[in-house]
Amino acid sequence: MSWNRTHTCGELTSDDKGEEVVLNGWVSTRRDLGGLIFIDLRDRYGITQIRFDETNSKLHSMAENLRSEYVIGVRGTVINRSKETINPNMKTGEIEVDVSDMQIYSRAETTPFEIKEDISTNEEIRMRYRYLDLRRPDLQKNMLLRSQVTQTVRNFYHDRQFAEIETPVLMKSTPEGARDYLVPSRVNPGKFFALPQSPQTYKQILMVAGMDRYFQIVKCFRDEDLRADRQPEFTQIDVEMSFVDEGEIFSIHEKLMKTIWKKHLNTDIDASFPRMTYREALETYGTDKPDLRFGVPIHDISDVVKDSGFKIFNTTVQKGGRVVSITVPGEGTLGRGALDRLTDKAVSQAGAAGMIFMRLDGGEITCSVGKFLDDETMQKMADESGAKDGDLVLILAGPAPDVYKQMGSLRLIVGNDFNLINRSLLKFLWVTDFPLVEWSKEDKRYYALHHPFTAPRPEDIDKLESDPEQVNARAYDLVLNGNEIGGGSIRIHDHEVQRRVFRVLGIDEEEADEKFGFLLDAFKYGAPPHGGIALGLDRMIMLMAGANSLRDVIAFPKNQKAQSLMDNSPSEVDEKQLKELHIALRKPAPD
């Protein structure tokens, strides 16, 4: 007699009444009621109640010894539950299985935390026992959502003639941006592979190879210091297309988002997202990833305060800085204590030098630096800030663009603290026209804001050498509710332009040839115009699942020290292994 399950624990209904079934699963709970023992048997698909009565005493006493998380197989008959025990919230809530035979596959020790939703167990324990954490319904749901969304994404691209092509994991180290993870070569002593930070050069090569439309859902790696929302390995939806402009890439990916949200969250979104230039985003929202679920835009009030009696305003503007404000609607009566706490946050979290406020209450304007300002100036400041009676105006002064970024952070603090964010909204946005390069004071050189392969806008190419900071790139980010979920660009496909950009970035001919010679060469044999995008799958799933952390949408995440607590990796290796790889450990420097 086979013990193969006939059904999962999530499918029996009263339609199956009278059937003999075999179920397999985990003991979720056991209740002993008089002579009857009830067990909630759990698998990935659901829970089915099974019962043991006293008529089979051997079976009954086996059942008495069942404990949580035992893995069992039961054979029995589907019967209707008594009316008062029907659970209308479960698919299997009308029935139970009257058990006639049982196998115990595996016993279980007491688990270090309960297998249920919303536990408060600390994350270290959860990560160490990841196999138990993953049994919890929230994580199971997240993993399944991820699996299904990923397949929707794949089908979406396949339906549009994209080819999924695997690029190498063992590739060339070309650090330009983040640190590479390196892999020593045994067969090529002294040489190293790098793990891809992105398959950027390969996907461009695929366009030169005529593959036309490429995508890949692919692991990428960055050896960076990990912030709360970063992982050393992450997954991106990587896309490249030939003979396209920004518009075509935008429209396909708007449709992709619409498809995913509709199919998996049953949410309608407009498949035409607003666009905003980087400059507008920075000056209006203080960030390149504005959260548009609430207003509170930044106003530049420099002109109305530059000749005011308040010296800081005057000197800031004289030195080329800006005075900017946001208006918090309806908070004109906010008390001094709350304002002090807000000022603290402006300084400690937003990085501002200080914060000035202005309250519009009962037709009066009071300002924290009011004694230096006349009424007319204050009125103008309020008007420029779009403030009306009853509102609160917050003001920062300082050098640009820092002051915008500080105000952008303050705007988010205000949005959270005063509950201005409508969390039911989905606000997608394309941010465009990023600068091509930015100056690093530290390294005294330009870095590509996006990456060195991003095309400059054709009308700006003449300024490449003379005024590189004024060159805009054909780069774009996809933003959702203040999170960057993707970014891309139209690429350079001309090897002369590519060489010029390398030069601007301080990469000389020799270095360019050494690192990217194959791409420059490839451009000599007929390269199509091309562009693409990469979407952060982990973050996208996190937002879809409403999870708080990337770690809740990744099966086996690392902690902030890049360690896996479950299996204790990374770990020490044998000297023999190192020897074969022609490397040795460095002695730690004396303290």
Next chain:
Amino acid sequence: MSWNRTHTCGELTSDDKGEEVVLNGWVSTRRDLGGLIFIDLRDRYGITQIRFDETNSKLHSMAENLRSEYVIGVRGTVINRSKETINPNMKTGEIEVDVSDMQIYSRAETTPFEIKEDISTNEEIRMRYRYLDLRRPDLQKNMLLRSQVTQTVRNFYHDRQFAEIETPVLMKSTPEGARDYLVPSRVNPGKFFALPQSPQTYKQILMVAGMDRYFQIVKCFRDEDLRADRQPEFTQIDVEMSFVDEGEIFSIHEKLMKTIWKKHLNTDIDASFPRMTYREALETYGTDKPDLRFGVPIHDISDVVKDSGFKIFNTTVQKGGRVVSITVPGEGTLGRGALDRLTDKAVSQAGAAGMIFMRLDGGEITCSVGKFLDDETMQKMADESGAKDGDLVLILAGPAPDVYKQMGSLRLIVGNDFNLINRSLLKFLWVTDFPLVEWSKEDKRYYALHHPFTAPRPEDIDKLESDPEQVNARAYDLVLNGNEIGGGSIRIHDHEVQRRVFRVLGIDEEEADEKFGFLLDAFKYGAPPHGGIALGLDRMIMLMAGANSLRDVIAFPKNQKAQSLMDNSPSEVDEKQLKELHIALRKPAPD
């Protein structure tokens, strides 16, 4: 006016006659016929003929300068070709596009080889210019087949409630079998990650986590010396299922094969594959991956020769070895020269000590060692070998199992040399009941034949310590036409049995805990019976595409020194990078 293409180069037909279209693509060929210039414009989707006439002299002279592999965009009108130039073998063969405007996106130098099917260019050049090699129709076809098959595979599993779950690329080094690729950790000095040889332990952990049905199409890595048909990174279809036995895994994967071959090659295969034990495969075909597209089974003729007059036979059998034969049908008249060449191959390629042959011709039997054998013995030998008049019998003697393996190789040589293999057949086969362990003379210890997590057959568990070589495993391989395309097993899910197997493999308690403690721990909290399989995607696609090498179905393969000739990886890295990773290069040992 937009230059976005309205059509690809593979779709226009006479239905589109009169339409104004924009095409983008590569100049494949140019023919100048009097005043007319014809160009075959190529993209991934096909070729469309475009024409320039003399009426627009500026355009005509631009066209005169077009060379192979230039990338252009053309605008023009679809017209019917003249009758005599219609090409019925192409979808676009009825029409051409009369060009009215053109853009040159990119010029091209002369390519180092022609972009066409079946080139004889050496592989080193092809790999260096991979972006050109990938433009060739054969490789384009292979990449697209791979992309599409992969998606069919994914949909197949998704339709059956498998969840695709990503396991880490940065994992723990647990070398047990092949060498690991190592990745030094910057944040954890002196410690290393390993790249997965397979996600084996993770997929088992996912079963313990209750994920029930897992699959992943995943890159794996083995740092081994590369034979012609190996790559340092390869892709496997990785599967694990809970509450299953061999039968369920077999039947799902038979359906998968049926689905793939039907959908992509329009080939019907029986969705019920024969099964053969390892022992039978070895003794009948001399290999664990028999090619069943031809017969020629191995016969054990030890009993009829053990008391013959030929000493080698006698002593071989006395020492426990075997005398085995195969019969080559219809080759009883093979000449001495051909037989000498065959003997050479038996020695040099199959590793035999020597080869004895017997010709059955015109009712007579002649044998290369006939002077030591009487007629009756020779007749018995022929009978035991299933030989009839007109056949050739080849005989090897030696210790088992080596002599079987030698005969297995000789069988393949014979199959090829005498054209016995029906290449239109698809012969799938499950090989089962592998031994659990094999003894390594070199290391003086047992190794797991499959891997240390493979379940022993329940009836053999008692012999685990007393006679481990007699323990059969619940392991199986999927073989297609003599190629292993997959392998798997039912796993151990009991931590005591797992500990016992580790002990047999000479892995002591401490080492087991250090390397696999998390899995042993996981088994304590309720582990379901589970098993799985891994299919080699690269090899499967190679067989489907009829390609000769894995390198023809991988976009960016490595050569046999694990190098990528296109981008020169692996390569040297900066001392600064090594320092950050707490490693140093070892000085090469003096010669």
